[in-house]
Amino acid sequence: MPRAGLDPAAVVAAGAALADEVGLAGLTMGLLAERVGVRTPSLYKHVGGQEDLNRRIAALALSQAADAVGGAVQGYAGRDALAAAARAFRAFVLEHPGRYAATLGLEPSGPDDPLATAGQRLLGAFTAVLRGYEIAESDVDHALRMLRSFCHGFATLQAANGFQWSTDIDESFEWLIAFTDRGLRAI
Amino acid sequence: MPRAGLDPAAVVAAGAALADEVGLAGLTMGLLAERVGVRTPSLYKHVGGQEDLNRRIAALALSQAADAVGGAVQGYAGRDALAAAARAFRAFVLEHPGRYAATLGLEPSGPDDPLATAGQRLLGAFTAVLRGYEIAESDVDHALRMLRSFCHGFATLQAANGFQWSTDIDESFEWLIAFTDRGLRAI
DNA sequence: AGCTTTTAGCTAACATCATTAGCCAACTTG
DNA sequence: CAAGTTGGCTAATGATGTTAGCTAAAAGCT
Numbered sequence: 351m352p353r354a355g356l357d358p359a360a361v362v363a364a365g366a367a368l369a370d371e372v373g374l375a376g377l378t379m380g381l382l383a384e385r386v387g388v389r390t391p392s393l394y395k396h397v398g399g400q401e402d403l404n405r406r407i408a409a410l411a412l413s414q415a416a417d418a419v420g421g422a423v424q425g426y427a428g429r430d431a432l433a434a435a436a437r438a439f440r441a442f443v444l445e446h447p448g449r450y451a452a453t454l455g456l457e458p459s460g461p462d463d464p465l466a467t468a469g470q471r472l473l474g475a476f477t478a479v480l481r482g483y484e485i486a487e488s489d490v491d492h493a494l495r496m497l498r499s500f501c502h503g504f505a506t507l508q509a510a511n512g513f514q515w516s517t518d519i520d521e522s523f524e525w526l527i528a529f530t531d532r533g534l535r536a537i
Numbered sequence: 538m539p540r541a542g543l544d545p546a547a548v549v550a551a552g553a554a555l556a557d558e559v560g561l562a563g564l565t566m567g568l569l570a571e572r573v574g575v576r577t578p579s580l581y582k583h584v585g586g587q588e589d590l591n592r593r594i595a596a597l598a599l600s601q602a603a604d605a606v607g608g609a610v611q612g613y614a615g616r617d618a619l620a621a622a623a624r625a626f627r628a629f630v631l632e633h634p635g636r637y638a639a640t641l642g643l644e645p646s647g648p649d650d651p652l653a654t655a656g657q658r659l660l661g662a663f664t665a666v667l668r669g670y671e672i673a674e675s676d677v678d679h680a681l682r683m684l685r686s687f688c689h690g691f692a693t694l695q696a697a698n699g700f701q702w703s704t705d706i707d708e709s710f711e712w713l714i715a716f717t718d719r720g721l722r723a724i
Numbered sequence: 725a726g727c728t729t730t731t732a733g734c735t736a737a738c739a740t741c742a743t744t745a746g747c748c749a750a751c752t753t754g
Numbered sequence: 755c756a757a758g759t760t761g762g763c764t765a766a767t768g769a770t771g772t773t774a775g776c777t778a779a780a781a782g783c784t
Contacts, residue, residue, distance in 0.1 A: 499687050503687055503693070507686060530720075542761095583761090
C-alpha cells in the first residue's frame with residue numbers, strides 16, 4: 351500500500367474544492383476520501399472529523415477571501431476601492447459557494463483561532479475601503495457592518511438563486527455599489 | 538393505539554418550531570417524530586421526506602415573513618414604512634432562524650408552487666415600501682434587490698454571530714435604516 | 725546498512741439517520 | 755354495522771460518520 355502523501359492542508363483544500371462543486375451539504379467524508387484517493391477512515395488521521403473539517407475549510411475560505419478583497423483594493427481609494435472590494439467579494443462567493451457557506455454560524459474559539467485571525471484580515475480589507483471616505487469615528491463600525499451586510503446579503507442571495515426576475519443581476523450590483531458610494535460620501 | 542391526529546400542516550409547523558430551536562441542521566426526522574408523539578416512519582404519511590419537509594417549512598416561513606412585514610408596514614409610508622419593514626424582517630429572522638434558513642437555496646418548481654406565491658407576497662411587502670419614495674421605474678428592481686440584500690445580509694450575519702465587536706447591533710441596524718432612507722430619497 | 729519508532733494507510737465494526745415494506749387497528753362512509 | 759381508507763406501528767435496508775485495532779511505509783538513530 352503506497353502512501354498517498356496527504357496532510358491536513360491537502361485534505362482541507364480538497365474538501366473546500368469539493369464543497370464548491372457539490373455544495374456544503376453534499377460534502378461527505380466518503381466523497382472526500384474518494385477524491386483524495388484514500389479510504390474514508392484514513393481522513394481521520396488528518397482532520398478530527400466533519401466539524402473540524404468544516405472549521406478548517408471556513409478558515410481557508412476567510413483567508414482566501416481576505417486575500418482576494420485585500421488584493422483588489424490595493425492602489426485604489428474612494429469609490430474605486432469600494433467597487434473593487436465589493437466585486438472581489440461577490441466573485442469569491444460565487445466562485446466558492448461551498449467554502450463560503452462553511453464560514454457561517456461558527457464562533458471563533460479564541461483570539462488565536464485561525465478562524466478569528468482570517469476574519470480579522472477580511473474585516474481589515476473592508477476597513478481600508480472606508481478610509482477613503484470621511485467618516486466620523488463613531489460611524490465606522492456601523493458603516494463596516496453595512497458593507498458586510500450588503501456584500502454578504504447580495505452574494506448569498508444570488509448564490510442561493512434568491513433573485514427571481516430577469517433584470518440583470520450584475521447591473522443591480524453595480525447600482526448597489528453606486529448607491530453605497532453616494533451614501534458614504536453624504537454621511 | 539390511539540391516533541395522534543396529525544396532518545401535514547401540524548407536522549410542518551412542529552418541524553419549523555424545532556428547526557428554530559435546534560437549528561436547521563439539527564432537525565432530524567427522529568427528533569421531529571418524538572416531538573409530535575409518533576414513531577419516525579409515521580411522519581412519511583404526512584410529508585414526502587426530508588426534502589419535502591424542508592420545502593414546506595420554507596413556504597411556511599416565507600408566508601409568515603410576508604405577514605409580519607406586510608402587517609408592520611400598514612399605515613406607514615416613506616421612512617417609517619422602511620423602518621417598520623426592516624425591523625419586522627430582522628425580528629422574524631432572529632426569532633425564527635431555523636425556518637428562515639430553510640428558505641435559502643430552493644428553486645420554486647413553478648408559478649403556483651406555494652414557495653413561489655409566498656415569496657411573491659414577501660416581495661410585495663417590500664415593494665410597497667418603495668412606493669413611498671420617488672424612484673424611477675427602471676430603478677425599482679435594483680432598489681428592491683438592495684432592500685432584500687441589506688435585510689437578509691444583516692439579519693443572517695447577526696443570526697450567525699457574524700458581528701464580532703461590542704458596538705451595539707441594534708444601533709447599527711437603525712443606522713443602516715437611516716442610511717438607506719437617505720439614499721432612497723436622493724436617487 | 726540495520727534497528728526502532730512513528731505514522732498513514734487499511735479492514736472491520738458500530739451508531740445514527742432517512743427511508744421503504746408490510747401489517748393492523750382506528751376512523752370514515754355507505 | 756359492514757367495507758374501505760388511512761394513520762399508526764415494527765422490522766429491515768442503505769447511507770454516513772466514527773472508532774478500534776492491525777500493518778506496512780516512512781523517518782530517525784546507532
